[in-house]
Amino acid sequence: MSKDSVHVFPMRVYYEDTDAVGIVYYANYLRFAERARTELLRDLGIENAQLMEQQNLAFAVKRCSMDFVKPAKLDDILAVETRLIDIGGASLTADQRVRRDQTVLVNMELKLACMANDGRPAAARGLRHRQADPGMNKRWK
């Protein structure tokens, strides 16, 4: 995480991400956002595969809203920025946005739950003590 608590995930747009209009297919921004959140969690010491094997837990998106401002195109280098707005033991609220240089392409707000195999909410060990991060609660929008 950078010092102002914004996690930055750089990535490239490939053919697989585009559609016949010549731009990134809208569902794929959710794939990009999930890659970024996965790397943010990894930076916090939480690995998805371990979480599943050792604690039988996984993060699931419960709610999300997306605002598509401008399209990304083939070969673009994008940055997916993630800011954790709120961290509970079994939940996360995140603001994410996709930028190409200084241009914001997509804004997202997501609410995630950490859930056990049976679908019930469960706390991921090591997540809650992150709660006091001073850079949080600064929304972009």
Next chain:
Amino acid sequence: MSKDSVHVFPMRVYYEDTDAVGIVYYANYLRFAERARTELLRDLGIENAQLMEQQNLAFAVKRCSMDFVKPAKLDDILAVETRLIDIGGASLTADQRVRRDQTVLVNMELKLACMANDGRPAAARGLRHRQADPGMNKRWK
């Protein structure tokens, strides 16, 4: 379209749609929703490929919000229901939801724009005169 102006698109969940948690990957509901909107538009006489070739137009999602209630699983038969809430010449507002039998799994609200090659809004021929459908404006939520 059924008589109460709800378009129903039936579909099956395949391995490609699922992830290592054993459920449908969250981004894929947007793929399902787009299949359903495409078939609804086809029923209204608007084909995406023709729209692109003949009028240089394409529908783009501008805003969307998703509420993930319950997960879908491998081999599930789903129904994607679409209700057009508002139709302008160059825009559409749609409510969509994914059901398995009578259980609602995902709720979605989307705002779409019809755009020309250069990204400017443009009216799709034949869309606006659908506006007066009496079954519209009934939201699920």
Next chain:
Amino acid sequence: MSKDSVHVFPMRVYYEDTDAVGIVYYANYLRFAERARTELLRDLGIENAQLMEQQNLAFAVKRCSMDFVKPAKLDDILAVETRLIDIGGASLTADQRVRRDQTVLVNMELKLACMANDGRPAAARGLRHRQADPGMNKRWK
């Protein structure tokens, strides 16, 4: 299965399947092929989800070769044809091809194994007695 032992799976090409070249992205033919094999197996009484839950088994592709003859495009209606060439208790050999009307777009040959959780080959109940089907062993190519 039709009378000459060719299973036919009809499908539509959506935006999600295409890329910026304006044609179906090459990897997606493997998604289409898997949908078709899944429906063929379902017709034979074998459901993937049940196979996993009740027998801890899944089919995995071990080898495949693909020949891309012509591209499919947005809104195309395709037929994925599947012919089982050889059925062992723990393996399958299939010829598949993707057609648009009478034009063959992609030819595929696949070798699949039925495997247990631990990656070892295992026989799926109910598969081997299909072996004597007289329509088999007729390759297209």
Next chain:
Amino acid sequence: MSKDSVHVFPMRVYYEDTDAVGIVYYANYLRFAERARTELLRDLGIENAQLMEQQNLAFAVKRCSMDFVKPAKLDDILAVETRLIDIGGASLTADQRVRRDQTVLVNMELKLACMANDGRPAAARGLRHRQADPGMNKRWK
């Protein structure tokens, strides 16, 4: 390109790449392979978006064979290795393989054509003079 003419593309496996069996879905190795080829071409001075805009050309896979040796899993770090076996003006033959550390997971052989808008073969400027690379023609298999 490393000194022995093997291009190495490192990547991570995310949830989007996996399926309900808990491993990488077979079609996705073709996505990984295409990312690697794209970066190899970029290293050779050929960008897909430019190729399309300036020369109206795109590379299309004409033939491919895949050998699935072992599965990749969530969170794996993979290396996609690419070796150009043969370069013509309008065609490419490539060997690719996906490794996790020293373990080969998937072997691929691909034949690509460079094609104009109308589907006819066409030479990409700047490709043929790469032909004499001494490290070529060493197949892995």
